[in-house]
Amino acid sequence: MKQSAKVAVSVDHARVRLASIARIAPEGLQMLDEAAMRARVVAPHRDIVYEGERIQQPLLMLSGWACRTRTLMDGRRQVLSLVLPGDLLGYSAHHQQTALASVTAITGSVVCPAPTFAAGDDCLGLVAAYAASNVLDESYLLAQITRLGRMNALERISDWMLEIHERLCLADIISGNSFQLPVTQELMADALGLTSVHVNRTLQAMRREGLLDLRGGTATLLDPSRMRAMVGAVSSTRRALPVER
Amino acid sequence: MKQSAKVAVSVDHARVRLASIARIAPEGLQMLDEAAMRARVVAPHRDIVYEGERIQQPLLMLSGWACRTRTLMDGRRQVLSLVLPGDLLGYSAHHQQTALASVTAITGSVVCPAPTFAAGDDCLGLVAAYAASNVLDESYLLAQITRLGRMNALERISDWMLEIHERLCLADIISGNSFQLPVTQELMADALGLTSVHVNRTLQAMRREGLLDLRGGTATLLDPSRMRAMVGAVSSTRRALPVER
DNA sequence: CGGGGAATTGAGGCTTCTCAAGCTTAGTGG
DNA sequence: CCACTAAGCTTGAGAAGCCTCAATTCCCCG
Numbered sequence: 001m002k003q004s005a006k007v008a009v010s011v012d013h014a015r016v017r018l019a020s021i022a023r024i025a026p027e028g029l030q031m032l033d034e035a036a037m038r039a040r041v042v043a044p045h046r047d048i049v050y051e052g053e054r055i056q057q058p059l060l061m062l063s064g065w066a067c068r069t070r071t072l073m074d075g076r077r078q079v080l081s082l083v084l085p086g087d088l089l090g091y092s093a094h095h096q097q098t099a100l101a102s103v104t105a106i107t108g109s110v111v112c113p114a115p116t117f118a119a120g121d122d123c124l125g126l127v128a129a130y131a132a133s134n135v136l137d138e139s140y141l142l143a144q145i146t147r148l149g150r151m152n153a154l155e156r157i158s159d160w161m162l163e164i165h166e167r168l169c170l171a172d173i174i175s176g177n178s179f180q181l182p183v184t185q186e187l188m189a190d191a192l193g194l195t196s197v198h199v200n201r202t203l204q205a206m207r208r209e210g211l212l213d214l215r216g217g218t219a220t221l222l223d224p225s226r227m228r229a230m231v232g233a234v235s236s237t238r239r240a241l242p243v244e245r
Numbered sequence: 246m247k248q249s250a251k252v253a254v255s256v257d258h259a260r261v262r263l264a265s266i267a268r269i270a271p272e273g274l275q276m277l278d279e280a281a282m283r284a285r286v287v288a289p290h291r292d293i294v295y296e297g298e299r300i301q302q303p304l305l306m307l308s309g310w311a312c313r314t315r316t317l318m319d320g321r322r323q324v325l326s327l328v329l330p331g332d333l334l335g336y337s338a339h340h341q342q343t344a345l346a347s348v349t350a351i352t353g354s355v356v357c358p359a360p361t362f363a364a365g366d367d368c369l370g371l372v373a374a375y376a377a378s379n380v381l382d383e384s385y386l387l388a389q390i391t392r393l394g395r396m397n398a399l400e401r402i403s404d405w406m407l408e409i410h411e412r413l414c415l416a417d418i419i420s421g422n423s424f425q426l427p428v429t430q431e432l433m434a435d436a437l438g439l440t441s442v443h444v445n446r447t448l449q450a451m452r453r454e455g456l457l458d459l460r461g462g463t464a465t466l467l468d469p470s471r472m473r474a475m476v477g478a479v480s481s482t483r484r485a486l487p488v489e490r
Numbered sequence: 491c492g493g494g495g496a497a498t499t500g501a502g503g504c505t506t507c508t509c510a511a512g513c514t515t516a517g518t519g520g
Numbered sequence: 521c522c523a524c525t526a527a528g529c530t531t532g533a534g535a536a537g538c539c540t541c542a543a544t545t546c547c548c549c550g
Binding site: 052068070072073074076077078080092093095097098100101128131134135138139141142144145146148149150151190191192193232239240 | 297313315317318319321322323325337338340342343345346373376379380383384386387389390391393394395396435436437438477484485
């Protein structure tokens with residue numbers, strides 16, 4: 001753990017996220033601290049998981065931003081989903097499986113092996129949290145499909161921003177309507193199925209409209225309720241976590 | 246099971262699919278026959294699962310075609326994925342969860358409760374098959390995202406057709422390059438993020454090009470290898486099942 | 491034979507892309 | 521401290537792909 005001298009390894013956000021989506025015993029939360037002892041630091045633009053690589057063990061994102069991507073043979077790139085603190089990587093597919101997509105760090109990131117258990121032994125609630133996390137992940141994938149298939153540029157950006165905001169809130173990373181968005185317009189374009197030029201123009205239109213301000217790596221939702229009204233879609237989190245919270 | 250008089254309840258395709266993706270003991274396959282005793286017939290256009298409904302138990306698709314869909318408030322519809330014989334519904338999310346999307350029968354369909362087990366008790370290999378099926382499902386979702394985000398109409402249709410062909414082969418429903426496609430151009434449009442008008446024109450172009458023939462509910466891949474070359478994407482099945490077959 | 495959903499066709503328009511250039515900003519080395 | 525660089529952002533102009541609307545034809549089914 002020499003590298004961690006540079007980066008404070010904190011399990012706070014991961015802990016809050018998992019505790020938000022399932023009831024976890026104090027001992028379960030403590031296991032996260034132990035897992036964090038084996039944390040690994042990943043530099044920006046470095047891959048955390050290589051597509052096609054055999055998955056050794058599920059990973060837990062402790063801090064930073066990453067994205068899952070697929071690249072077509074001619075270089076076109078699609079960001080499949082974002083990976084934020086508290087998210088699991090390769091949990092559903094860790095038996096004899098290979099990774100379905102690359103996971104690349106956007107910012108400097110910290111991951112650790114996710115605490116695992118013998119099947120059926122979930123007295124601590126962590127397995128339940130993992131399962132709930134998986135359902136949430138699927139919900140985000142379905143939202144992504146709907147965004148790409150049936151929304152225009154303005155709606156895609158709005159919907160995406162709302163989702164990110166919601167996910168950051170769930171991990172207690174932010175509270176207000178403003179947050180750090182360490183993402184280039186190019187990456188946004190790859191996530192939203194657009195070109196960076198068009199993302200740029202649409203962002204300008206949104207600022208003019210008083211919907212969204214995005215500058216210097218900070219995003220501010222200027223009118224979240226109007227944004228939600230524009231995007232006729234239901235929150236992924238509310239879909240997947242209908243009982244809790 | 247009075248309705249089943251009209252439809253022959255066969256577990257063949259489901260059995261083949263599950264056996265193709267994991268090693269299942271003979272007793273495990275026999276459990277499918279028992280589960281099929283409690284099969285339910287669903288008429289075309291009827292919902293098999295309602296979005297937001299609490300999931301009682303995982304279901305297994307025995308025969309027919311269905312699709313998972315989400316609908317925006319203004320009526321725009323997105324087909325998230327197809328559900329073919331041997332596919333599982335609600336397996337990953339059957340603990341206290343609600344359905345993330347509606348599942349609607351396209352043709353007359355037969356579903357039955359998927360045989361379940363106490364956790365950790367998978368001597369028959371069915372749980373492994375379910376897990377592998379889940380990984381495949383995720384792979385199809387990722388392929389769908391890439392299709393919608395980064396492919397044009399011609400590529401989307403090609404990629405989609407190749408995927409369907411592959412899935413039907415996996416369940417031993419077809420063998421050659423020709424298969425029944427009980428899907429309107431409208432539904433194709435909703436699956437591919439296009440309009441039915443544009444799907445129509447693109448299909449005509451593909452027929453002219455000698456790529457694909459689609460008429461009277463039958464699709465024929467006229468030049469699968471050229472289609473694969475055009476679509477610079479890797480087969481989802483090969484991604485998710487790298488060891489087997 | 492009639493009805494109705496699905497497929498097809500046409501014309502025009504809008505969203506998004508492409509290409510290309512200029513600008514801004516932060517980091518780097520002299 | 522200041523060019524210098526590189527990456528990201530911004531702008532413009534033109535083109536392409538896809539959509540909308542609307543009308544017509546086809547085909548299956550009763």
